[in-house]
Amino acid sequence: MSTPAMVRPRPVHRAADLLAAYLPGSFFYSSATGSLLADGVHAPVRAGHGSRAAAVSEALDAAAVHGVEDPVVVGAIGFRPDAEASLVVPAVVRRAGAPDGSGPAGAPASAKWSITPRPEPEVYADGVRRALELIGAGELDKVVLARCLEVTADQPVPVPALLSRLVRLNPAAHAFAVDVSAPGDPAPRALVGASPELLVSRRGTEVVANPLAGSLPRVADEAENRRRVAALLASAKDRAEHAHVSAQVAEVLGRFCVDLDAPAEPSVIGTPTMWHLSTRITGRLADPTDPGSSALALAEALHPTPAVCGVPVDRARAAIAELEPEDRGYYSGLVGWSDLQGDGEWVVTIRSAEVCDRTVRLFAGAGIVAGSDPAAELAETSAKFRTLLRALGLEGTA
Template sequence: MSISALVRPRPVHRAADLLAAYLPGSFYFSSTGGTLLADGVHSRVRATGGAQAQAVAEALRAAAAAGVPEPVVAGAVGFHPAAETGLVVPSVVRRADAPAGVRAPDAEHGTSWTVTPRPEPARYAESVRRALELIGRGDLSKVVLARGLELTADTPVWVPALLARLVRADPAAYAFAVDVTAPGDPAPRTLVGASPELLVSRRGATVVANPLAGSAPRSGDEAVDRERIARLRDSAKDLGEHAHTAAQVAEVLGKFCVDLEVPEGPEVIGTPTMWHLSTRITGRLADPADPACSALGLAEALHPTPAVCGVPEAGALAAIADLEPEERGYFAGMVGWTGLDGDGEWAVTIRSAEVCDRTVRLFAGAGIVEGSDPDAEVAETGAKFRTLLRALGAEGVA
């Protein structure tokens, strides 16, 4: 029997029970592909950007030799190639099917919040104008600029309830909660979110990526939303922005695949708060046994995509460092898991927040290309905050 057959994920629990069992310090990840809850730390993976796939393969083989059943590596990787990582081999992993019919407590709308924009919207709009100057000079084709909000509540934020509300609001999202506590933190810090964007998944020799770029807010009014979808499908600016991302993802996966299917154009998908242009790319790996072809290896090769960084990458990274006043941390990084057989699933850490006691730090980004309007990008990032603000019961305070 092959190793792949031995370690194929087998759901043995109910998704709702795993969500209810999550506590800060655990690792939770769910999608339409299933639910994973991991506890304890058998070992930590120490590696810098670009070398993690090999280190992960070695850590998984060591864990299997030590008797860890069906070992996985799970965690999050920050946005910047040299940023922090939080990858571990958990001691215990439980699996279930995809979440459905999730119950969750309603958001506590009586919470008192203090909100600090980082930066102020007017300063963010000015950064967009400066980015447009770089694009106009030909230095860049696209750059993604993010802005943040820091919310402080009058009582500690209970992450399990926040996670459950995110899953209930959108069971099809890539929902996650992972401990990212750093030295100096006054309390445990958790990265929590519900991302609409799959960076890459792998099952056997089959890989799937689903880049998103080009967005419009969802209104909740059916007629208005039909109009917004139609505009998004016909928007030269959004279609151009999306094309940058889809082409780069296809180019990277093409280096590892013998077959690659790329749709001719994007479709529109929706979340409870946004509409996105989406391209689902599928491929068949040339060498599934190569650690570089593991789910994490492919994720490393793809990250950061133009959907969260820009084109060209080096110039976009420099512009982001110059124009964004706050370090992104884990925002626009990646979160997920990889098993001993190389299978796994990694999502882009958007629609996410870092929660530490009473403080919630969240970001939203917008792709800046020729034709972008600074005020419209302020509005787009504001709409993207709504996923977390709604789950926190803070939608009206920012």
């Protein structure tokens, strides 16, 4: 009589193990739903500038045919319609639970830094004034203007240490590190961040989106924080800005979903550095077998939301191209993963930076609507830079 073959249990990892195992060139992603570490490249996704979701679906089908067990695609897509993308079917994927925030954040790299704002703060404020003129003339309802900090160290910036600090300091965020190296880069380039904003996730028939818009900086004094939360909820300007975003997200998801739940009133969520008006929108897919309702297809249908672009979208994009001197690259694009079943999770690439050797390029933006104040919008971008600056040991320098 033959002995039954022993079934080897699948390895169980801890989120901390995956974080410790991250090396430059890997893909790391963690959120409240779990952690994922991907290594190696089974196949790149040749997406061009068309539908990345269609290319991803083809790549996943091909990987399954070639014997890849439970294939996934991981990576990032830039902001513009013609932006670069870095998407691959990895060779090895490990999963774990969500980070729990345990363990010390560790000290930032001991380096000497120089910081160059692009553009200068007064130029950014002038751009806000020009955007307000467009809004006053009726050409726009809202536009999101971003600015950049180029931070340069006297030694190469260690991406694994930066990622580890971001996860430890922001355990509830959607943390990520993606290799986005491109021809012509002087060294490998990594996109690293801790985004608070879920663009869309899909699990079976369940779809969730969590748009954010309307923000105030968080401070050390808890009484003042309570005042700021109340002020944010009472602010007509911030609520109007948020309504643009949540209405658009609900309208798009309504094309794919039944039983859509979009709360009429926003709530407030906090990060270690900011308070945001938030609406959690949920729905059930009408046809989960439709390739056009995969996680990435939904993300492409939603992107760009008014939280990172504006209303109307085409005119806002044109204003961004006109008023922002720096190309956003991957900032305010998408980062995440999708699997063969169409499930996945994609977040908005904010609170992020691109790291190449000794240089870190950070971006932060603010939503400009009627009633915006240039000085306040400049201050909001400075507050949003704090997530990355804190992880670099440079908080207070924006």
